Amino acid sequence: MQKKFSSDRFDPLSTVRDALSRRHFIKGVIAAGTVAGAAGLVTGCSDSSDSSGGAAGSVERLITVNVNGKARPVDVMPNETLAHTLRNKLGLTGTKIGCDRGSCGACTVMIDGVTNNSCSVLTHTLRGANVITVEGVGGANGELHPIQQAMIEELAPQCGFCTPGQVVSGVSLLQRNPNPTREEVRYALAGNLCRCGAYNNYVDAIVKAAGSA
Amino acid sequence: MKDMMPNFNLVQPSDVESAANILAEAGENGWAMAGGQDSLDWFKDRIKRPTTVVDLSGIEALTGIREMADGGVEIGAMTTLTDVENNAVIKEKFGLLASAEARVASPQIRNKGTLGGNISQDARCWYYRSGIDCYRAGGTTCYADTPEGMNREHCLFGASRCVAVSPSDTAIALTSLDASMVIQNSSGETVVAAADYFIGPAIDIENMTILKPGDILTAIRIPATWAGADFYFEKIADRNTWDFALVNIATAMKMNGNIIEDIRITCGAVECVPKRLNVVEDIVRGSERNEDTANLGAGAAARGAVPLNYNHFKIPLMENLVRKALRG
Numbered sequence: 390m391q392k393k394f395s396s397d398r399f400d401p402l403s404t405v406r407d408a409l410s411r412r413h414f415i416k417g418v419i420a421a422g423t424v425a426g427a428a429g430l431v432t433g434c435s436d437s438s439d440s441s442g443g444a445a446g447s448v449e450r451l452i453t454v455n456v457n458g459k460a461r462p463v464d465v466m467p468n469e470t471l472a473h474t475l476r477n478k479l480g481l482t483g484t485k486i487g488c489d490r491g492s493c494g495a496c497t498v499m500i501d502g503v504t505n506n507s508c509s510v511l512t513h514t515l516r517g518a519n520v521i522t523v524e525g526v527g528g529a530n531g532e533l534h535p536i537q538q539a540m541i542e543e544l545a546p547q548c549g550f551c552t553p554g555q556v557v558s559g560v561s562l563l564q565r566n567p568n569p570t571r572e573e574v575r576y577a578l579a580g581n582l583c584r585c586g587a588y589n590n591y592v593d594a595i596v597k598a599a600g601s602a
Numbered sequence: 603m604k605d606m607m608p609n610f611n612l613v614q615p616s617d618v619e620s621a622a623n624i625l626a627e628a629g630e631n632g633w634a635m636a637g638g639q640d641s642l643d644w645f646k647d648r649i650k651r652p653t654t655v656v657d658l659s660g661i662e663a664l665t666g667i668r669e670m671a672d673g674g675v676e677i678g679a680m681t682t683l684t685d686v687e688n689n690a691v692i693k694e695k696f697g698l699l700a701s702a703e704a705r706v707a708s709p710q711i712r713n714k715g716t717l718g719g720n721i722s723q724d725a726r727c728w729y730y731r732s733g734i735d736c737y738r739a740g741g742t743t744c745y746a747d748t749p750e751g752m753n754r755e756h757c758l759f760g761a762s763r764c765v766a767v768s769p770s771d772t773a774i775a776l777t778s779l780d781a782s783m784v785i786q787n788s789s790g791e792t793v794v795a796a797a798d799y800f801i802g803p804a805i806d807i808e809n810m811t812i813l814k815p816g817d818i819l820t821a822i823r824i825p826a827t828w829a830g831a832d833f834y835f836e837k838i839a840d841r842n843t844w845d846f847a848l849v850n851i852a853t854a855m856k857m858n859g860n861i862i863e864d865i866r867i868t869c870g871a872v873e874c875v876p877k878r879l880n881v882v883e884d885i886v887r888g889s890e891r892n893e894d895t896a897n898l899g900a901g902a903a904a905r906g907a908v909p910l911n912y913n914h915f916k917i918p919l920m921e922n923l924v925r926k927a928l929r930g
Binding site (some may be wrong): 448489491508510580598 | 606607608609610611612615638639642643646654657659660684707708709710712713714734802841842899
């Protein structure tokens with residue numbers, strides 16, 4: 390458990406790497422591709438440096454985004470969503486892309502303390518903002534957030550695809566309202582679809598965590 | 603794979619004047635982006651392909667809620683729906699707007715989506731949204747208004763070739779609150795009433811608002827006229843989150859004892875613009891607020907409706923919402 394969680398905090402820019410795993414290998418490939426400027430092959434889009442990055446008046450591509458308390462320099466295209474930057478360039482694959490249309494909540498992250506669908510935010514609009522993804526809600530040494538622990542105990546995740554979004558929505562709720570009612574939890578999680586239908590388990594978990602968070 | 607949008611130049615001005623100038627220069631190829639909750643979907647679907655996208659989120663003057671000397675409020679167009687919903691002055695004086703905000707889309711979208719963007723969003727007709735060359739897209743056919751067309755969500759009133767409806771929940775609240783919109787472009791500032799801001803297909807079939815390329819909606823002003831009135835808001839949709847209204851209603855009522863002294867009722871999702879129910883207002887104004895008045899008003903609510911194949915249900919839905927609003 391401990392090891393698995395810490396691998397989610399893998400930083401492709403770091404020189405210190407722990408045990409090699411398939412996940413690390415894939416992330417390494419993605420990161421290397423980006424650095425080499427061949428992102429088009431991996432992400433399914435052509436390199437845009439000639440057509441837009443250099444165009445007069447458009448944004449500078451190399452920016453720094455503050456993610457999980459770290460300043461992350463990254464090359465971002467003007468038409469790039471935060472979900473894309475997080476997953477394909479920063480190696481933070483905990484954030485999932487479900488519908489890519491703001492209609493499911495799987496990609497939920499916190500931006501300056503409020504939940505946003507990262508598929509529907511351009512990374513360039515986030516200079517100076519603080520982004521917290523599911524990788525950033527736990528303790529510094531990989532301890533689970535009380536909501537994550539409660540979700541395990543309440544058997545909330547089934548397929549698990551919506552779980553990161555549910556966690557972030559829950560954490561954001563407890564930050565602004567440490568003791569929510571069941572109704573308030575339901576309202577706060579209303580933007581997170583769960584195709585397994587484990588809604589009650591998620592609500593149970595957050596109500597349970599509210600006591601200890 | 604449609605996960606990447608086609609490329610565009612992203613421009614991030616910090617004041618309204620430069621934004622207006624850039625948009626004026628870009629003309630038809632420019633796109634003013636507010637919260638981006640709808641803009642990015644258009645781009646991802648490759649149906650709108652602007653070459654210059656102007657991100658308005660860096661313009662500080664466009665956010666915030668200011669109380670005005672006359673007791674009304676001015677809301678910056680880029681203020682998020684969540685910030686408007688949680689604002690103490692809005693809650694206290696214009697609770698109707700706060701109730702409407704709370705029913706828009708999902709929490710994540712309300713945290714990013716703006717009031718200006720919500721009222722200016724484009725039609726939700728899925729024939730139009732899927733990129734078909736319908737009237738609204740510059741073509742010569744309406745695919746919804748045909749014997750086979752799926753038109754359960756479409757209009758009851760004011761069809762003129764296009765049968766799309768006004769999708770916004772906040773637009774009907776603002777119409778009932780007699781709000782006006784402040785619009786700025788490279789040649790100056792104009793203020794228009796909500797009734798003139800929203801336009802139907804008979805006036806301009808390709809746009810739902812009077813905003814032209816180069817125009818920026820900068821603020822929404824709500825006068826003190828209806829502050830603290832008796833409000834009623836209800837939205838009926840297939841799901842409580844995300845879905846657009848099948849019918850929604852926003853009512854502001856001034857009571858004198860149990861007599862309805864003055865009233866404004868607006869229904870959404872039944873016409874291309876927020877529909878003021880003037881006939882119902884005239885019937886119930888001056889009457890006691892009771893079951894009889896509610897029934898009289900409800901009976902007149904859908905007068906003149908021309909339903910399509912699959913949206914007859916909207917007529918009793920509208921009548922019942924008016925009945926509930928008048929009962930209180």
